[in-house]
Amino acid sequence: MKRLLAPLFLGAASALALSATPALAQDMVVTNAKLVIGDGTAPIEGGVVIVEDGKVVFAGKPAPGQRIDTAVVVDAGGAWVTPGIFATLTSLGLSDVAGVRDSNDIRAGGAPFSAALDAATAINPASQHILVHRAAGVTRAATTTLPAGSIFAGQGAIIDLDGDPQAVMQPRAFQMVNLGEGGAQLAGGSRVAAQTLLRAALREAQALVGKTGTPQTAEIVKDDEVLLGRFDAEALVPVVTGKQKLYVAVDRAADIRGVLALRQEFPKLDMVLVGATEGWLVANEIAAAGVPVIANGLVDLPETLEQLGATQSNAGRLAAAGVKVAINAATMQDPRRLPQVAGNLVALTRLPGATGMDWNHAFAAISSVPAEISGLGGKAGVLKAGAVGDVVLWDGDPLEVGSVPTKVFIGGVEQNLENHQSRLRERYRELDEGQLPEAYDW
């Protein structure tokens, strides 16, 4: 295989030579790109991306007269080239058809476990949702079960969408707890109960720090429902010790303040706010606490009484206050709408009185920022040396409705973009049953 000629490139390549190699990764160069790094910087015309051993070794403007030689050259022809979309929060891989209960692993209200649930144990890499979202340019996702039997959702995973048998990039990446109206109901009927349950659970976890073997701790039960089992308490040990992130789903400004104050009692908590519809009302406090937000992008209705201050300007106002803001994939029809939502935030910059994001930061809010929040800063959602080789070529501005990827690479491997929908699309290109039924057209 030919190597790059520039010392700069060689240096970058050798530094990464020892990294794990995906089975089918081909070294490649994408040239002539309108290149989006994904970190909030402006697109680079005539950019190149070089991927070796599944990782980015260089992305940017080549030096004048620079020769780039490698096995595979993809000429983007001036098209937009971006890192893959990093979707957070999702349930990708955890259900086939949400409305078909048997196929849906998102909620386990009848199980005697909550925090101990581990989404990584059930991801189906062949899920049509994964295939459909891959074709939409989503290459990595934070995926999680949702709270059902108790306030804790369980432990979410970071997955890739390449469809190989190893979907899970990082298991047990975070724990999630609902401390809003939803959590209140699950805890027995009030926010006070949810707050008490959370504290009790974290204290049980603290008592287990450093212990091994079968966890011995008190169960918390209500009637025949287990609100916290001993395995749940054990699962919260990494949370209370700050080794695993705690995502807190909460919307009301007062609830957000309460969450920020939790660190006075549990100083090691590494928290992320999820939803935060009224976050803009307490943006400075969130910024001061250094807590990132996976914010609802376009929620602008008081859909609950804890979302009275809902506005599409929430994410923009939080970002303007200095909060690290990713767009929450959970509050749109499907995570593949993330670019559309980001595009809408750009539109807000032209609306008097509204606060949106410029294009570069809006894109970062669906790529590098969610990756950073997921603990993968510099490793995903960005085209920089050392990051995974998730490269997407688009047929237009990626944030514009209607734009779709023309090529998707995950970990340097070019992906098949076919799925159930694309097959139906091909079958019904024309309604022609003159010779045989449509069923023979495949």
Place this chain on the structure above:
Amino acid sequence: MPTHHPPRARIAALATLASALALAGCATTGGSGGTASASDAKAEAKQFAATPPGEPVYPSTYKPYPGRPTALKGATVYDGRGGVIENGVVFMSGGKITAVGGPDTPIPADVMVLDGRGKFVTPGIIDIHSHLGDYPSPGVEAHSDGNEATSPTTPEVWAEHSVWPQDPGFSRALANGGITSLQILPGSANLMGGRSVILKNVPSRTTQGMKFPGAPYGLKMACGENPKRVYGSRGRMPSTRMGNIAVDRQTWLDAIDYANAKNPKRDLAKETLVGVLKGDILVQNHCYRADEMALVLDMAKEMGYKVTAFHHAVEAYKIGDLLRENDVCAAIWADWYGFKMESYDAIMENAAYLQREGACVVIHSDDQNDIQRLNQEAAKAQAAGRRVGIDIPDAEVIEWITYNAAKAMGIAAMTGSLEAGKMADVVLWNGDPLSVYSRPEKVWIDGALMFDAMDPKRRPVSDFELGQPGEGDVK
């Protein structure tokens, strides 16, 4: 706060209560005492009668708000009928579209002229499938008024009797979506969910104050999973798709008998169905699957009614020819898919494949969020078509969310396009409405400026939002 108001209010309430008790007393003792006989005689003399069926009840009280004669000059104009005028002129006065044309279109000297250069003008956007007001925000149980899911057929209920005009969702649809008219439908738990109501998207103290004058009613019907799941799970019919059709057919047969009967005892349910048989009420049929749509079309033939539109018709693309031949619109999403079994075969090319067959396409929302971005949903569907070689011009795509919706709602003679004499329901966009980067800048309803992105006070705030966080904020 003055202290004399509460006691006075309390006294008034007590007085009302006292008179109510007195009346109740009369009623229970009527006929047994000497003093009651006089009023009994009066009652015999008086004929009690409700307003006869067919005469307007709960009529619209909507009156257009005052507007200034206004000319929009220099914008790209999509007329809603597939036409486009570059550097166009749209002139409205007296609540109507007065003139639409090129740059030389004459306009009076003394009217307000808005510079539309670099901007776009479309008819007001119309959503054929909404539950605003019936399932308002906040979506709490106390507000859950969208589906009388207590019987498989409830054609007697009217969506307008559930609409809460203070739903903040109406204002979001106006400000962010340019929605000027919308159809509120009952939910889909029932085979026959009840009558729809078509509203002008104007804030009002009453639902009648929003009701679109002269609009026909719709009958919401539903196929498929929802009715059989909701009632089957209660151990009653229907629990299968064949049960769905059987209950529908018997209900139609009973309605036909009622229609043929002389002076039948009034039946609100059958009155709605007779309205359908007569063609006065338009059938708006929730139906996902192609095979079920084909069955419904045959049922309509059997019973002698017409289906005006299939809603959520995610498989319409499989039977575009059949829908064209039966003159039925397909009201669809651009990209919803896979959330339930009957949505499993949804594809983004649905609209384009229907357009290819010459069938009628309407893009709908069924959602308090997507109603704010129907233009973007239409653009997605257009792009999917372009990728398979079906190039649908922008002006025809705008038709999906304006004229075609109006046609399928029975209001196309009044609104849905920019044509002289029609209602001046108009949106001025700050850019290409098929781009994610564009927003409504101004929205007129019957020539009255009801939203202006450049004027914070020209933005409706519902009663519910007063005194709450974010009152009057951009939303």
